[in-house]
Amino acid sequence: MTDHSSSPWRLEADSLGQVQVPAERYWGAQTERARLMFQLGQDPMPLPLIHAIARIKRAAAAANSQLGLLDGERCNWISLAAMEVEQGRWDQEFPLSTWQSGSGTQTNMNLNEVIANRACELAGQPLGSKSCVHPNDHVNKGQSTNDVFPSGIHIASERQQRLQLLPAIGDLAASFEAKASAWSDVVKIGRTHLQDAVPLTFGQEISGWAAQLRSAAARIEAGFEELRQIPLGGTAVGTGLGAKAGFAEATCQLLSEWEGVSWQCSGNRFALMGSHDGLVQQMTRLRLLAGALHKIVNDIRLLACGPRAGLGELLLPANEPGSSIMPGKVNPTQCEAVAMATAQVMGLDQAVAIGGSGGHLQMNVYKPLLALNLIRCGELLSNCCYSLRVHLVEGMELNISKIEHFRDQSLMLVTALAPVIGYDKAAKIAQHAHREGLSLREAAIALDAISAEAFDHSVNPKKMTSIQD
Template sequence: MTNATRTEHDSMGTVQVPEQALWGAQTQRSLNNFAIAEDRVPTPLIHALARIKQAAAIVNARHGLISSDQCSLIVDAAAAIAEGHHDAQFPLRVWQTGSGTQTNMNLNEVISNLASLHAGEALGSHRPIHPNDHVNRSQSTNDAFPAAIHVAAVDAISRRLQPELQQLNEAFAIKAEAWGSIVKIGRTHLQDAVPLTLGQEASAWRDQIGTAARRIDTSLQEILPLPLGGTAVGTGLNAPRGFSVEAAAELQQLTGLPFTTAPNKFAVMASHDGLVNTMGQLRLLAVSLLKIANDIRLLACGPRAGLAELHLPENEPGSSIMPGKVNPTQCEAMAMVCTQVIGLDAAVAMAGAGGHLQMNVYKPLIGFNLLQAITLLTDACHCFRVAMVEGMEPNRARIQRDVEQSLMLVTPLTPVIGYDKASRIAKYAHDQGLDLKSAALDLGYVSAEEFDRVVDPAAMAAQQG
């Protein structure tokens, strides 16, 4: 794009716009006035808003509010935007007006100018399609922009995050099955505890992921209903009767997702509790993933001076100074992602609480954080699975050694000889450097045969319930 400009007009006067840009005066004003950092409105949100423009045009034409030719021009231009052909024409920062008005107008202006190019008219002429009168017909930013957040979030979760969570769940399920017979020492308070199997430990990770995925899926039921059709404050002013229902039906057709119209537009426009709830479920997923990543890096710590129960894939050198060092880098990347998502959720919660009366003016922040969290979690889960989980293996020799040396194997003796005697066996074994059986026999509390019958690590690890 050259430095040449053209003169654009809006209700506030004239603005100089880059000559070849498809945006117009209102977009340029936002670029000039909100040059804050480099965080752009997420591309998936732009694409979702373009789908809304398609749906609105179809319904408007059906009601005779725009002509069939105007409808075709809007639909074709919006489809091209939704398919990613004009991403460079949406340069606005997240940190703009809290309603997202300038991004909504960015869409309207680009669609108008694409129509002008198609018709052989000059950019900025608003012929044959006007950004407000035609592209924005029957809409307000106040209903269209949050509807776009809903559409983008449901699409990204349904088509990207949930399939990745399913694959991660399956990867842990494979490990849980394969490791079902490996008896190991459990740990509570980071101290030795009674045995379980490595498969049981992995099954906890599997089910944490499965439960988190179900929570997220349930949260979508609250954001499938759209505010579209509420226009400025929820009344539907300037939209034809039935617009909201018809527009939601068109979005179903365009996206293949089961969107409906919200029964109370006042509720979903004055607040964004559904989006806050979905973000909260992403935070819970991050909490689970952080716990899992921390478990795995603890179990893999070593290789000689730590627990060293797991061998992780060696993907890259771990140190610029220590030769041969390999680190649990996937765990570390996941931990950073999860920490970031937890922070994003805190901001969304504050933003959700920050609305006043009929409108929340933190919409770009909510959309940005929500979509960023979905992307971070999706990509991190993919890398975590492919570069680590699928390739990690148990250190059977180390696990067996730790089982044999554990003092907590004394626990099943408690019902036989009582807690106090069992405790004395453990303490005596530890103080004298003996194994439990030798300590028990020295103290004369049980016979060798009874000890072997009662102290069976595999039986202890068998699920009792």
């Protein structure tokens, strides 16, 4: 970054007085105050949110120009500066912690100051001068943190889920579907209560995982309709004081053109600013995806346990050594990593639920928490889907000998005899076989319950997998 002064500091002022700001930085007095006052944790404000708010600032400048409230030259400077922020050029200029004002005011002002100072620089004016572009009067014109910040959360969350998460879910589901098709004729024993049950095919089992993922994706996509209603134009309390008529509509029209989806500001702004039910509901949809992934990876590691002293029906890729002391050990590490990540998402969903209930009169004061967790969880789940697909599912194979052994030894194949000889006689065959260490066929003949020919006709694992209408 270019030095802007021979001194390491410059003086900037806000409504509370003067503040020393590092000379090379584009942020101003309010950001510097916040940087020193909110040194909580290691959770910086998510950059996708910064980029989304920068896009709002650019659209707002254009809308104000259309309405005759901002001259073309200032609009151009602000637009260029905001676009640079959107593109990530000035990511290092946003140092603030998530744990700040519940409205996100410090981050909104961080954006206003960076854009204003960069705009002044583009105009040939010194940083901090505010002579041609003012952070409040121009960059924040027609806006309040209370409507801009939640609008940014909506845009950043929707964008991440639409462009990253949904494709990642779809790719993982497709990978499972390919395995299900390839293994559609492999008959295995089913398990309920972790005990032997009737047969199904491996393709049928895996198709359930794919269907869970497709359903989770559909729920997330259905939530976009509510996410795309934003409170822009409500300013401080929802009345729109300080924003000219038509400002919100013009801004949303530009956002819609740039994002390629329809953003609306026609909802009840008092509801959208006093509470954030749409964001809470979308987080619930992410939790449901996390629950599906958690179930799937637990199924996989159960089916792969062994390889010799467990079920061992699935063979997982050996991505890395599994033990520092046991040579040759391979562990289901992808399953474990995703299980931990999904547990984290489920926990963060509870934080979002609490935050969403934190509306105080005309404003919810947990906005940064909602932003952090929605964006973080969307990114984490995207990564989970990608990692599972590439490092586990695509290299997963079957242990046919184990599958056939468990299938053929299962006592629950006797279920096919119940309609033929009755439940009680079938139960006696299973109990006798288990007690005496016999096969079902041997036990049935020994008890003279059914002929060998009739047994062979009735007990056919492949036929038992047919889906009944």
